[in-house]
Amino acid sequence: MSTQHSFAAGDAIAIIGPGTWLLIADGATEAMYDGIWRIVERDESTSAVLAAMLELPLRDLPDFVLAGVEGVDVRVLARGSGMASVGDAVITGAGVTTWVEQVVPGSHSVVLSVGAEARPAARFHGSTGVFPASWIRIGIERPGAAQQDSAPVAQALSEAESIAAAVDEFPGDVEAPPPAELPDLGSLTIIENDEDSTSRPLVAASRCGGGHLNSPTAGICRICGSAVVEGSVTQVPQPVLGTLQFSNGDVVHVDRPVIIGRAPSSSLRGTQIPILLAVPGEDISRAHVEVRPEGWTVVVVDLNSANGTTIQLSGEESSVLAPNQPVPLGEGTVVTLTDGVSFRFQPE
Numbered sequence: 270m271s272t273q274h275s276f277a278a279g280d281a282i283a284i285i286g287p288g289t290w291l292l293i294a295d296g297a298t299e300a301m302y303d304g305i306w307r308i309v310e311r312d313e314s315t316s317a318v319l320a321a322m323l324e325l326p327l328r329d330l331p332d333f334v335l336a337g338v339e340g341v342d343v344r345v346l347a348r349g350s351g352m353a354s355v356g357d358a359v360i361t362g363a364g365v366t367t368w369v370e371q372v373v374p375g376s377h378s379v380v381l382s383v384g385a386e387a388r389p390a391a392r393f394h395g396s397t398g399v400f401p402a403s404w405i406r407i408g409i410e411r412p413g414a415a416q417q418d419s420a421p422v423a424q425a426l427s428e429a430e431s432i433a434a435a436v437d438e439f440p441g442d443v444e445a446p447p448p449a450e451l452p453d454l455g456s457l458t459i460i461e462n463d464e465d466s467t468s469r470p471l472v473a474a475s476r477c478g479g480g481h482l483n484s485p486t487a488g489i490c491r492i493c494g495s496a497v498v499e500g501s502v503t504q505v506p507q508p509v510l511g512t513l514q515f516s517n518g519d520v521v522h523v524d525r526p527v528i529i530g531r532a533p534s535s536s537l538r539g540t541q542i543p544i545l546l547a548v549p550g551e552d553i554s555r556a557h558v559e560v561r562p563e564g565w566t567v568v569v570v571d572l573n574s575a576n577g578t579t580i581q582l583s584g585e586e587s588s589v590l591a592p593n594q595p596v597p598l599g600e601g602t603v604v605t606l607t608d609g610v611s612f613r614f615q616p617e
Contacts, residue, residue, distance in 0.1 A: 279403025281383040286397055287312045289337040292351065292381045292405055296331035297322070306399050315344050327367065334362070334381045338409065341375035342584070352486050354380040357494055361486050364472075364564010371599045372584060379407040469506040469525050472564065476501045482508045484565040492617065510567050511598070511616040513560060521546060521612075526561035529606065530554055530572070552576045552607040558590075560598070560614075567614065568595035569604055579605045 274285055282302060284291040286309030301324065308317050315337040322330060332349030345353045347362035347369050356376035362369050382404040474482045477490035477497050485502045489495070509524040521527055526543035528534075532555045533545040543559075554574040561568060571578040571590040581587035583601035590596060598604075598614040605611040 274405060274407055276400070276402040276405045279384070279401060281402055282399065283402040283405050284309055284399050285405065286310050289313065289315060289318060290379070290381060290405060290407055291318055291333060291335045292383050292402060293322070293333035294331035294350070294383050296329075297325065301325070302399060310397065314339070315346060319346060332362065332383050334383060336379050336381060339372070343373045343376055343379060344370070345373060346370045350486065351383050352381070354488060357489070359484075359487050359489055359491065361484050361565065363484060363486055365566050365568070365597065369566050369597045371597070372582065377409050379409070381405045381407075471504045472507050473502055474505045474508070507562055509617050510562050510565065511614055513612040514615055515612045523560055523562060523567050526559055528556055528559050528572075530557040548606070548610055550607055550610050553610060557606050558604065563595065567598045567616070569598055570595045574606070576607055581605075
């Protein structure tokens, strides 16, 4: 694998290795930058870089976006104003208290930016190293994979964000585990679901040319893939960000908190009216798990359930959720409350 980089000068710090790339708002120490550089120079994983950054208290951790190649995929972590465009996917850290993490299936192009100034006119070409920048574009060349240049996505996107589109041909010797099969749930009961939009909090949103709502930091529409219109930011009731797909065919839209359990109570969310979803099962707690929007990200939280909750991100092994700790949901993530009770998250 080889990579090519272009960047624009700016106030953030770029730390660029052969297959791991970090753009972080200036605010850490020179010693930390040097330590991270040694990690990425050795082409270690994004986990090693994150561990180095977490030497700072979380409250002092600057906004950042971190990306790295893992087999034929790209893993991205974004915090605050950090944003990544990986192929057609846009990942942003806005609206969450920690960071967002997502694995994007094989792509030949990555654009990283931190802060509002993500589209400067001047740009430069470089390789690995540490330098100030406002955005970075990485082109990934994999052995045995063909690439073709793409035209600009739309006039509203800058030249820096007109990335090469990839042909989906990748080495076949790396296979992710198959997605988990969802068991039969039986019957589900929505015992409260106030669909009045006035009960949802207002969030900042921008629109594409087709009128679809997007994160205010997005450059490409999450629904239709067209350019987001600059200067279109407005306040709207929280839109639907995804669906919970249960094995019995039931689908629940996520535009507010969803509390799932044997006998969930609306008092858990104060004045914000949630969806209360009662599911059968002796091993399920009265209020077992919550799924809720945080800005433009959907998170899942185990509500200190008696028997725990497991999560399986797409292409990864399952793990147990820590109680009361929100975890971002990615496309295809399977959450299991107990044997026979699971759902899969699908973003809008």
